Amino acid sequence: MSCFNKKSIEDIDIDGNRVLVRCDFNVPFDDNGNIANTKRIDESLKTIKYLISHNAKVILCSHLGRPKGTFDMKFSLKPVAKYLSSVLNQEVKMCEDVIGKSAKSICASLKCGEVALLENVRFHKEETDNDPNFSKELASLADIFVNDAFGTAHRAHASTVGVASYIPAVCGYLIQKELSFMGKALSNPKRPFVAILGGAKVSDKIAIIDNLLEKVDALIIGGGMSYTFLNALGYSVGKSICETDKVSFAQEMMAKAKEQDVKLSIPVDTKVGQEFSQDTEFKLVDADKIPDGWMGLDIGPKSCELFSSVIKSAGTIVWNGPMGVSEWPNFANGTFSIAKSIAESNAISIVGGGDSAAAVEKLGFSNKITHVSTGGGASLELLEGKELPGIAVLNDK
Ligand code: AMP
Numbered sequence: 001m002s003c004f005n006k007k008s009i010e011d012i013d014i015d016g017n018r019v020l021v022r023c024d025f026n027v028p029f030d031d032n033g034n035i036a037n038t039k040r041i042d043e044s045l046k047t048i049k050y051l052i053s054h055n056a057k058v059i060l061c062s063h064l065g066r067p068k069g070t071f072d073m074k075f076s077l078k079p080v081a082k083y084l085s086s087v088l089n090q091e092v093k094m095c096e097d098v099i100g101k102s103a104k105s106i107c108a109s110l111k112c113g114e115v116a117l118l119e120n121v122r123f124h125k126e127e128t129d130n131d132p133n134f135s136k137e138l139a140s141l142a143d144i145f146v147n148d149a150f151g152t153a154h155r156a157h158a159s160t161v162g163v164a165s166y167i168p169a170v171c172g173y174l175i176q177k178e179l180s181f182m183g184k185a186l187s188n189p190k191r192p193f194v195a196i197l198g199g200a201k202v203s204d205k206i207a208i209i210d211n212l213l214e215k216v217d218a219l220i221i222g223g224g225m226s227y228t229f230l231n232a233l234g235y236s237v238g239k240s241i242c243e244t245d246k247v248s249f250a251q252e253m254m255a256k257a258k259e260q261d262v263k264l265s266i267p268v269d270t271k272v273g274q275e276f277s278q279d280t281e282f283k284l285v286d287a288d289k290i291p292d293g294w295m296g297l298d299i300g301p302k303s304c305e306l307f308s309s310v311i312k313s314a315g316t317i318v319w320n321g322p323m324g325v326s327e328w329p330n331f332a333n334g335t336f337s338i339a340k341s342i343a344e345s346n347a348i349s350i351v352g353g354g355d356s357a358a359a360v361e362k363l364g365f366s367n368k369i370t371h372v373s374t375g376g377g378a379s380l381e382l383l384e385g386k387e388l389p390g391i392a393v394l395n396d397k
Contacts, residue, residue, distance in 0.1 A: 004183030006394040007170040009050060009146055016112055018057045020142035021047065021172060022159050022390075024149040024374070025062035025080045035079055040151075043374065045087065047148045047172035048115065052088070057110035059142055060084075061098070061118040061159055062149065069125025081117045092117050098124055099137040107141045121159045128157050135162025148172025151375035153390030160390035169394045174374065179391065181350050181371040182382050190315035190348055191217055195383075196307070196338060198223030199321030199353065202246045207384040208320075213256050218263040218314070220307050222299050222323035222334060229254070229266045235288045238272065239295040265310055269300030271324065271331060278328035298324025299334035308341040316348045320383065322355040335359045343368035352379035 023044045028036040035041075051058045067075040081094040093116040096102035106116045118141075121127045126134030135158040139145065145167050147153065152160050153175065163169070171179070185193070195216045197205055202225040212219060221229055227240035232250035257264035267287045272294035273280035284300045285291065299307070303323075311317060319342060323334035336359055342349050343365035351360050352373035360366055373379040381388055 004179050004187065005397050006179065006391060007397050008176045009047065009170055009172055011397065012144060012168060012170050014051060014054050014056045014144060016055055016057075017144050018059060018107065018110065018142040019051055019144045019146055020059045020061060020138065020163065020167075021051065021146045022149045022152075022163075023060055023062045024151045025060075025077060026064050026151070027080065029079070033079070035083055038083060040374075041080060041083060042087070043174055044148060044172075047146065047174065048084075048088065050173070051146075052090075052113050052115065055112040057107075057112060058115040059107050059110070059118065060092070060115065061121050061138070063122040063127070063152070063159075064120045065122075067120060067122050069122065069128070071119075071123045075120050075122070077117055077120050084115070084117065088115065090115065095119055099134065099141070103141060121157075127159060128155075130156050130158050130162045132162060132165075134158045136166055139163045139166035143167060145169040146172045147390055147394060148174045149390070150175050150178045150373075150378050152378070153375065153388040154378040154381045154386075156389040161393050164393035171391070171394050175391065177371070178373060178375070178379070181348075182373070182379065185316050185318055185348065185350055186215060186382065186385075189215070192314050193316045194218045194220065194310055194314040194318075194347070196220040196222070196311070196317065196319040196342075197321050198225065198323045198335070199355070200224040200241060202228045202243050202250060205321070205380075206246075206249060208380065209253050210256075211385040212318075212383065213253065213260055213262055216262055218265065218310050219257065220265045220310060222267055222303070222307070222338070223321050225321075226266050226299070227296055230287055230290075233288075236290060236292070237296065238290040238292055240270075240272075240290060241295070263310065265306060267296075267299045267303040268306055269302040270296040271298040271300055271334075273297045273331070278325075278330060282330060297328075298331040301333075304334060304337040304341075307338060311338070311341040311345055311347075314345060314347040317342055317345065317350065318383065319349070319351045319356050320353040320380065322359065326355050326359055332359075336363060339363055339365055352376065352383075
């Protein structure tokens with residue numbers, strides 16, 4: 001896939017040039033207006049420090065929240081500039097606007113190794129419209145564009161796509177890392193290649209299941225989506241989440257797995273609750289014996305064992321989506337057990353999606369996973385086999 005063969009900041013001469021870097025500084029704030037979690041900013045530091053040390057005039061930009069295309073102080077990036085100044089140990093010059101007087105004059109007077117931060121690009125509605133004039137103005141601030149915002153790479157906006165029409169465009173370290181792990185896994189995986197999918201709905205992951213069945217050796221399906229597959233086998237699933245209009249799709253996918261010689265595993269037992277509530281009464285039952293009036297809220301221990309034996313044999317593992325309602329302690333075991341099996345395996349492991357990444361982090365396994373993906377929507381689209389617009393526009397190697 002050409003999407004995985006893009007130039008990075010190491011493939012372009014940046015010395016003395018103005019470099020516009022699209023970051024993902026979309027951080028959460030607490031009630032007092034302080035940054036509640038700096039992870040996204042910290043992850044961008046490697047690219048920023050490389051540019052500083054290679055004599056670039058660094059111009060950072062990002063979105064923050066959804067300000068609806070107008071200036072709104074609540075969504076200002078000022079606190080980000082303050083935090084960046086402290087961790088970079090140098091002033092990060094905060095612009096009062098995005099393409100206005102302040103941005104133009106600060107960017108024009110930057111010296112090599114200095115850093116500026118534009119205001120929230122979503123203060124202009126032209127950003128999400130991918131407006132060509134706005135993109136051109138943004139590009140005119142710099143000589144080179146670096147995209148390092150993987151989380152928004154699946155959106156065709158001015159600061160992720162439009163700007164690349166006017167100046168050379170390459171990726172930063174964060175996107176490079178995502179592409180090298182996901183790209184290798186999807187195009188040339190160490191086998192056996194095992195994918196594990198979970199989460200609420202089959203309908204959200206139709207394209208992924210279809211695409212992965214052509215690439216993997218084994219596919220494990222857990223979480224809410226597994227009840228549609230159990231129903232497709234003719235089992236009654238009680239009150240479990242089940243998309244009746246997707247039962248025939250599930251049957252097609254089971255047939256496709258057979259055709260492609262993919263080992264498809266679905267739960268053999270499940271923890272059922274009486275209602276969708278975290279303190280509901282629960283019990284363990286076999287997957288073909290879900291009683292009427294009960295709903296499956298997690299996979300059971302026999303399924304954990306079955307899935308774990310497939311995981312143990314893997315050369316590459318891709319995991320996206322929880323095995324049950326992992327937000328609730330009574331129904332988190334399945335997800336935690338899968339996280340543990342992946343952490344203990346010697347395979348190349350890639351974890352994406354909020355709940356799966358959160359489980360890995362909560363258990364302290366992040367350092368035992370080869371790569372935890374930073375972009376939920378973007379990593380799902382890569383798994384679907386789609387080319388992400390914010391990556392497609394970058395210059396090829
Ligand atoms: P997704 O965003 O598709 O990855 O789905 C994540 C959500 O799926 C989480 O909020 C889980 O609580 C939910 N989920 C997982 N298993 C089940 C289940 N058996 N029944 C209902 N919801 C589930």
